[in-house]
Amino acid sequence: MNKLHEVAMRGDLAALQDLLLQDPQILHKPTSSPDGTPLHVSCLLGHTSFTKQLLTHNPELAKETDSRGSLPLHVACAKGHVEIVRALLAVDPEGSLRWDREGRTPLHLGAIKGRAEVLGDLIRAKPEAARVVTSQGESAFHLCVKSNRVEALKVVVGCVGRNDEFVGCRDKDGNTILHLAVARKQLELIKYLLSSTGIEVNAQNAKGFTALDVLSEGPRDLRDMEIKQLLQRAGASLIYQTSLGRDTIEAIPIAQPYVKQKSDTKPPVMKHKHKDWLGRKRSALIVVASLIATVAFQATLSPPGGFWQDDFTADPAKNGKEKSHHVGMAVMATSLPQAYGQFMIFNTLAFLSSLSIILLVVSGLPMKRRRWMWTQMVTMWIAITALTFTYFIAWIHMTPEDDRGVFNTVTRVSVFLWLCLMGLVFLGNVVRMVRWFSRKFGHLKVKEREASTVVEENEDNEL
Known part of the structure; x- marks a missing residue:
């Protein structure tokens, strides 16, 4: 059978005739190949003449299956060999109803x-x-839609009938092909189904969703507006209106009477922008705070100079020139205790400030107002400034005294620029806070004046 399979792979009719002359029963013998019979191989590779010759000598080959339970017809249909499919159907039309594994x-x-x-x-x-x-x-309809095969779907619908009830059949989740097409935003398929078939636009799936519900529940897309309009023109309606669904629906402009808003009323768009601003600020703060906390924690574990690796007891007779230390004690703590104290104070301040921000953000407390965000931003300034001082202290005491001249110049310039930057940031936020307070209290005063005016008018009317 190996020779026969090799001949089938080449589609060599002359070689097939030679094998049949040597053994007329060769095509009637069972095959042990996982690829199936020679007919499977011939159908896979599209050898039309060779396939027809095999069917002429043994039509029963069309009913044989391979290791996957596939008939030669399965293979030919998957590959799209039209002439081979027709030859197989002429021999075994019932094969079109057979399932594979x-x-x-x-x-x-x-x-x-x-x-x-x-x-x-x-x-x-x-x-x-x-x-x-x-x-x-x-059904075949569902498979065409899932694979986005528009032309194939049109052929199947045309053969079954555009108004046939089976066009609206459901899968195991209760979805019609319109549900699937809407979920996948397949605009061309949706247009075809709504214009050329009698599919029910308000059919509900197992969750009770119509096609319009599926659109409102799905992820946003630039095609949503056009799909929604197509469905609504076809008479589609909503069953469920979730928050996401309402957002999607409201994205479609609907004619409404114009109502002039009062000067003290904020439009909904501003509210959404306010929430987006707070969300972006919180995300940025949590990232920066996490980074500062990591750096500060690492600085505590690895201070300048490292740690002593041995124990030493100082001799009092040396007038305190040498200091006692033990394993694990910071070298800087014994050699430069004042600088080490400054280093640890600023480092601890940066560490605790950043942890405070992280705790406030993840605490779940309702801190959705700007004043809470300003509080967190001030805490962040403290953390950044403290970490900066930690860096300069470490730099000073790690630099040899011979290089202090250049270092002092660089340090002065850096500190000056840093203070200028901090001053600008601080001044900008002070201006923002003043403007906010002025708007806030100005707004209240306007309300009080309006209220007093209404009271006076009522009193005049009573008189």
Whole structure:
């Protein structure tokens, strides 16, 4: 059989005739190849003449399956070899109703691959094949939509009938092909289904969702507006209106009477922008605070100079020139205790300030107002400034005294620029806070004046 498979792979008719002359029963012997019979191989590679010759000598080969439970017809349909499909159907039309081990018929494989001409031949040879579903409850319609095979779907719908009830059949989740097309934003398919089929636009799936509900529940897309308009023109309606769904619906402009808003009323867009601003600020703060906390923690574990690796007890007779130390004690703590104290004070301040920001953000407290955000930003300035002083202290005491001249110049310039930057940031936020307070209290005063005016008018009316 190895020779026969090699001949089938080449599609060599002359070699096939030689093998048949040597052994007329060679095509009737069982095969042990996982690829199936020579007919499977020939159908896979599209050798039309060779396939027809095999069927002439042994038509029963069309009913043999391979290790996946596939007939030669499954293979030919998946590959789209139209002439081979027709030859197989002429021998075994019932093969179009057979499932493979994955629960799919040849028609299903053709639908997945978008073999439009093959689908037409299959349905014409066996019309009931179009109504067979997979083991997952999916029809050929569902498979065409899932694979976005528009032309293949048109062929199947045309063969079954545009107004046939089976066009609106449901899968195991209760979804019609309109549900699937809307969920996948397949605009061309949606237009075709709404204009050329009698599918029910308000059919509900297992969750009770119509196609319009599926659109409102799905992720946002630039095509949502056009899809919604198409569905609404076809008479689609909403069953469920979730928050996401309402946002999607409100994205479509609807004619409404114009109402002039008062000067003290903020439009909804400003509210959304305010929330977005707070969200972006919180995200930035948590990232920076986490970074500062990591750096400060690492500075505590690795101070300038490192740690003593031995124990030493000072001799009092040396007038305190040498200081006692033990394993794990910071070298800087014994050699430069004052500088070490400054280093640890600023480092601890940076560490605790950053942890405070992280704690406030993740605490779940309702801190959605600007004043809370300003408080966190001030805490962040403290953390950054403290970390800066920590850096300069470490730099000073790690630099040899011979290089202090250049270092002092660089330090002075850096500190000056840093203070200028901090001053600008601080001044800008002070201005923002003053403006906010002026708007806030000015707004209250306007309300008080309006209220007093209303009271006076009421009193005048009573008189």
